[in-house]
Amino acid sequence: xxxxxxxxxxxxxxxxxxxxxxxxxxxxxxxxxxxxxxxxxxxxxxxxxxxxxxxxxxxxxxxxxxxxxxxxxxxxxxxxxxxxxxxxxxxxxxxxxxxxxxxxxxxxxxxxxxxxxxxxxxxxxxxxxxx
Amino acid sequence: xxxxxxxxxxxxxxxxxxxxxxxxxxxxxxxxxxxxxxxxxxxxxxxxxxxxxxxxxxxxxxxxxxxxxxxxxxxxxxxxxxxxxxxxxxxxxxxxxxxxxxxxxxxxxxxxxxxxxxxxxxxxxxxxxxxxxxxxxxxxxxxxxxxxxxxxxxxxxxxxxxxxxxxxxxxxxxxxxxxxxxxxxxxxxxxxxxxxxxxxxxxxxxxxxxxxxxxxxxxxxxxxxxxxxxxxxxxxxxxxxxxxxxxxxxxxxxxxxxxxxxxxxxxxxxxxxxxxxxxxxxxxxxxxxxxxxxxxxxxxxxxxxxxxxxxxxxxxxxxxxxxxxxxxxxxxxxxxxxxxxxxxxxxxxxxxxxxxxxxxxxxxxxxxxxxxxxxxxxxxxxxxxxxxxxxxxxxxxxxxxxxxxxxxxxxxxxxxxxxxxxxxxxxxxxxxxxxxxxxxxxxxxxxxxxxxxxxxxxxxxxxxxxxxxxxxxxxxxxxxxxxxxxxxxxxxxxxxxxxxxxxxxxxxxxxxxxxxxxxxxxxxxxxxxxxxxxxxxxxxxxxxxxxxxxxxxxxxx
Numbered sequence: 072x073x074x075x076x077x078x079x080x081x082x083x084x085x086x087x088x089x090x091x092x093x094x095x096x097x098x099x100x101x102x103x104x105x106x107x108x109x110x111x112x113x114x115x116x117x118x119x120x121x122x123x124x125x126x127x128x129x130x131x132x133x134x135x136x137x138x139x140x141x142x143x144x145x146x147x148x149x150x151x152x153x154x155x156x157x158x159x160x161x162x163x164x165x166x167x168x169x170x171x172x173x174x175x176x177x178x179x180x181x182x183x184x185x186x187x188x189x190x191x192x193x194x195x196x197x198x199x200x201x202x
Numbered sequence: 203x204x205x206x207x208x209x210x211x212x213x214x215x216x217x218x219x220x221x222x223x224x225x226x227x228x229x230x231x232x233x234x235x236x237x238x239x240x241x242x243x244x245x246x247x248x249x250x251x252x253x254x255x256x257x258x259x260x261x262x263x264x265x266x267x268x269x270x271x272x273x274x275x276x277x278x279x280x281x282x283x284x285x286x287x288x289x290x291x292x293x294x295x296x297x298x299x300x301x302x303x304x305x306x307x308x309x310x311x312x313x314x315x316x317x318x319x320x321x322x323x324x325x326x327x328x329x330x331x332x333x334x335x336x337x338x339x340x341x342x343x344x345x346x347x348x349x350x351x352x353x354x355x356x357x358x359x360x361x362x363x364x365x366x367x368x369x370x371x372x373x374x375x376x377x378x379x380x381x382x383x384x385x386x387x388x389x390x391x392x393x394x395x396x397x398x399x400x401x402x403x404x405x406x407x408x409x410x411x412x413x414x415x416x417x418x419x420x421x422x423x424x425x426x427x428x429x430x431x432x433x434x435x436x437x438x439x440x441x442x443x444x445x446x447x448x449x450x451x452x453x454x455x456x457x458x459x460x461x462x463x464x465x466x467x468x469x470x471x472x473x474x475x476x477x478x479x480x481x482x483x484x485x486x487x488x489x490x491x492x493x494x495x496x497x498x499x500x501x502x503x504x505x506x507x508x509x510x511x512x513x514x515x516x517x518x519x520x521x522x523x524x525x526x527x528x529x530x531x532x533x534x535x536x537x538x539x540x541x542x543x544x545x546x547x548x549x550x551x552x553x554x555x556x557x558x559x560x561x562x563x564x565x566x567x568x569x570x571x572x573x574x575x576x577x578x579x580x581x582x583x584x585x586x587x588x589x590x591x592x593x594x595x596x597x598x599x600x601x602x603x604x605x606x607x608x609x610x611x612x613x614x615x616x617x618x619x620x621x622x623x624x625x626x627x628x629x630x631x632x633x634x635x636x637x638x639x640x641x642x643x644x645x646x647x648x649x650x651x652x653x654x655x656x657x658x659x660x661x662x663x664x665x666x667x668x669x670x671x672x673x674x675x676x677x678x679x680x681x682x683x684x685x686x687x688x689x690x691x692x693x694x695x696x697x698x699x700x701x702x703x704x705x706x707x708x709x710x711x712x713x714x715x716x717x718x719x720x721x722x723x724x725x726x727x728x729x730x731x732x733x734x735x736x737x738x739x740x741x742x743x744x745x746x747x748x749x750x751x752x753x754x755x756x757x758x759x
Contacts, residue, residue: 089448090651096759111408
């Protein structure tokens with residue numbers, strides 16, 4: 072059996088909406104992944120450092136405050152500065168469709184908006200992420 | 203009566219038998235078990251047998267009379283409709299001021315200010331943690347100057363204003379008082395509400411700054427100050443709304459909220475206030491979710507529980523101290539990004555449950571809020587929804603129209619019982635603050651949230667457009683966007699303010715505040731002084747951070 076996938080679930084910025092992040096954390100753990108949850112109010116710098124320390128395969132960013140266009144690309148920028156290209160970064164939250172192409176261009180692998188079934192996310196991870 | 207119930211009981215028995223033997227084999231029910239959101243089983247039918255224990259005068263009373271189960275006012279909406287109060291705020295103070303004026307022109311009857319996250323967490327717009335967040339979920343307020351712009355041309359003696367602000371509540375309240383003073387309006391003329399509910403921030407909402415102890419002091423300082431200076435101001439809005447949004451059940455929503463309410467009353471009494479001086483100005487804030495009758499029963503049960511606690515436990519004598527008055531907002535978390543127009547219907551039913559539950563004010567969500575902040579068109583539909591309920595449906599013509607419904611009364615009793623079990627459990631743990639520190643409420647909510655989501659995933663819980671009746675669709679809505687230039691402009695304005703103001707006066711005011719924070723004096727007067735000197739929100743909070751320290755959340759899931 073292969074090693075379980077390690078995932079960092081992170082709340083960048085000042086947003087306090089953590090229901091989605093915590094539900095997903097629990098669901099991913101139940102699906103056999105090793106889940107680390109950062110808690111609220113993490114800077115992009117803190118998130119990237121935690122990802123490196125925890126040696127994760129995936130960073131899942133959750134933001135419902137509308138600050139995603141700044142925070143998500145900033146995480147990508149810092150990862151690149153660290154020379155990291157083997158961490159898949161996912162995004163979720165209240166994210167207007169119009170913003171998605173820009174976020175993907177910045178390097179976010181996929182954006183999951185409200186109402187996305189957990190199954191869809193798990194399928195995406197299974198297809199795209201290898202430990 | 204007893205005779206009647208005996209007859210009814212035997213008739214019921216026969217009826218049940220007939221259903222089991224003849225009806226169900228032919229026409230099975232849609233589910234094995236029907237449950238409310240809180241997991242309370244819903245019977246096939248309710249009869250007088252289900253409310254046989256009810257003592258009308260003791261348990262229900264007349265409208266405006268103890269225990270206020272039916273209503274806090276004797277004539278309710280026959281006299282005055284609820285306050286239609288749409289939560290609004292985005293971008294700069296200028297833009298939000300325009301939205302406020304638009305809403306007032308459309309017949310809205312009160313204002314409700316949404317602040318951006320930096321403001322709610324006590325950072326100025328130029329702080330590094332504010333990047334990307336300025337003006338996003340609400341209006342950016344850095345100083346009294348922004349507040350003057352926000353209420354420009356709005357007479358504060360004519361409108362009531364609710365402000366969703368918690369950790370820095372004292373600062374925003376001080377700014378409001380200062381703006382009123384400039385308009386020539388005395389504090390005693392001001393009416394409105396400050397959320398000021400820090401405990402639910404630790405539990406569910408996340409905009410805490412300081413640890414619980416100094417935070418509770420700020421809360422009770424506001425109680426004390428308001429009871430002396432702002433007789434028409436609600437000094438707190440004890441909020442279940444966000445607890446529910448975080449995923450709690452209806453029972454948990456009222457239980458955790460009332461447990462928090464108890465903690466505030468105890469803290470205020472401990473700080474030397476007498477219960478009937480501050481309790482009449484305590485107000486509440488609940489969620490109106492999807493399970494229609496359970497929501498109505500929830501509001502009624504909450505009124506009865508609070509009245510009994512205030513009278514029996516805290517010996518409150520003033521009837522106003524016993525009355526649970528509340529604002530309601532429809533459940534944001536039930537809105538879907540898919541087929542957003544369907545949200546209009548969800549909101550309408552939720553709003554109707556709030557009205558049938560006897561709310562004092564109401565915010566109806568807009569159809570596009572799972573996608574962005576609401577556009578002007580969407581806000582108008584939301585407001586019109588309230589107006590249709592108020593002026594066209596006739597549900598406003600009698601008080602508590604569902605009172606006496608076997609189902610609703612039975613559900614009200616069950617919710618009261620289940621909520622009291624939680625409240626007693628929290629008391630046994632040492633009260634709400636202790637329970638929060640142990641993560642009790644957070645874990646209970648997390649369990650409910652996960653359970654709810656799993657029901658949606660499995661299809662047991664139907665969400666139209668998400669797991670049933672899906673369509674291929676585009677997003678046709680014209681969404682509101684906050685221009686990133688807002689952040690830059692806000693920083694430029696802040697820089698200019700710092701050049702123009704009298705720095706010596708600011709320094710003196712902040713030094714006095716620091717001294718007061720280290721002692722036991724009421725903090726409202728020195729905060730008011732600092733605000734008037736145009737000290738910024740971030741500067742004032744920094745002084746308090748230095749004295750009080752900062753709260754660190756335990757990340758549990």
